[in-house]
Amino acid sequence: MNEEKLAKIIETLIAEGEDREELSYWLEIYPFLKEEKQTWLFKHLTEELSRIQSAKKLS
Amino acid sequence: MNQTFAVNSFRDILKANENMENDTITNIESGPQNLEKEKIFKRCGEEREKELSEILTTEASEAIDLVPFVGDGKKIFESVLGTTSDGKELNGKERIIQAAVSVSSIVFFFTPPGTVMTARNLAVLAGKSPVLIGKIAEDLREKGHDRSAEIFARTKSFMERYAETVKETEKDVTASFLEGFENLKKSVSEAFEDEGAGDK
Numbered sequence: 001m002n003e004e005k006l007a008k009i010i011e012t013l014i015a016e017g018e019d020r021e022e023l024s025y026w027l028e029i030y031p032f033l034k035e036e037k038q039t040w041l042f043k044h045l046t047e048e049l050s051r052i053q054s055a056k057k058l059s
Numbered sequence: 060m061n062q063t064f065a066v067n068s069f070r071d072i073l074k075a076n077e078n079m080e081n082d083t084i085t086n087i088e089s090g091p092q093n094l095e096k097e098k099i100f101k102r103c104g105e106e107r108e109k110e111l112s113e114i115l116t117t118e119a120s121e122a123i124d125l126v127p128f129v130g131d132g133k134k135i136f137e138s139v140l141g142t143t144s145d146g147k148e149l150n151g152k153e154r155i156i157q158a159a160v161s162v163s164s165i166v167f168f169f170t171p172p173g174t175v176m177t178a179r180n181l182a183v184l185a186g187k188s189p190v191l192i193g194k195i196a197e198d199l200r201e202k203g204h205d206r207s208a209e210i211f212a213r214t215k216s217f218m219e220r221y222a223e224t225v226k227e228t229e230k231d232v233t234a235s236f237l238e239g240f241e242n243l244k245k246s247v248s249e250a251f252e253d254e255g256a257g258d259k
Contacts (some may be wrong), residue, residue: 052096
């Protein structure tokens with residue numbers, strides 16, 4: 001899984017107002033998570049970003 | 060270790076991941092903030108906390124013999140995830156700490172000799188949760204689970220960075236544990252009474 005890509009998604013979420021301290025923690029432990037949890041985290045944050053984008057489009 | 064991020068362009072991500080045109084992205088970027096966004100943050104944050112609790116509990120099980128108590132402990136703290144006992148909503152950082160303190164509480168209260176839940180235990184736990192998380196990291200490393208050990212070591216560092224929040228969370232989570240444990244004892248006792256009545 002691409003850690004750099006995850007960092008970019010996280011940075012975008014932070015720019016949108018998400019909690020920097022929390023997401024920095026997730027990025028820090030990401031390399032040590034089991035593969036299925038890494039996949040879950042990547043998917044989860046991608047979906048969150050996508051929901052934020054959709055909400056913005058609707059507003 | 061402090062994580063630093065590469066400077067990122069929101070526009071680049073949308074173009075790469077969503078195939079959006081520049082004008083559409085400009086509209087999104089200039090769109091107003093809304094309550095819907097806050098709801099999404101909250102929902103996703105709660106989901107992450109639940110997952111983190113699951114990750115930490117599973118990894119801790121590799122270090123310490125938590126069976127069969129871990130299931131009951133998880134049931135107790137899952138009921139308080141995302142808010143304090145008086146209903147205050149937590150921010151992201153506080154949720155991480157709540158998950159970590161909850162796992163510490165399971166280790167503290169649900170493994171011998173800490174199986175007796177009393178007000179004294181509540182005082183004893185104060186200030187101990189980062190130590191317990193650190194102990195799990197050491198045990199995992201000794202058993203060769205280096206990746207899991209690293210998760211706990213970094214969680215301990217995170218807790219140490221926000222000691223005041225940890226202190227408040229310890230009070231809140233352990234109080235919830237005491238209440239939850241009393242309810243658990245009551246339901247077990249009622250189940251036995253029902254079983255006894257059925258035998259007659």
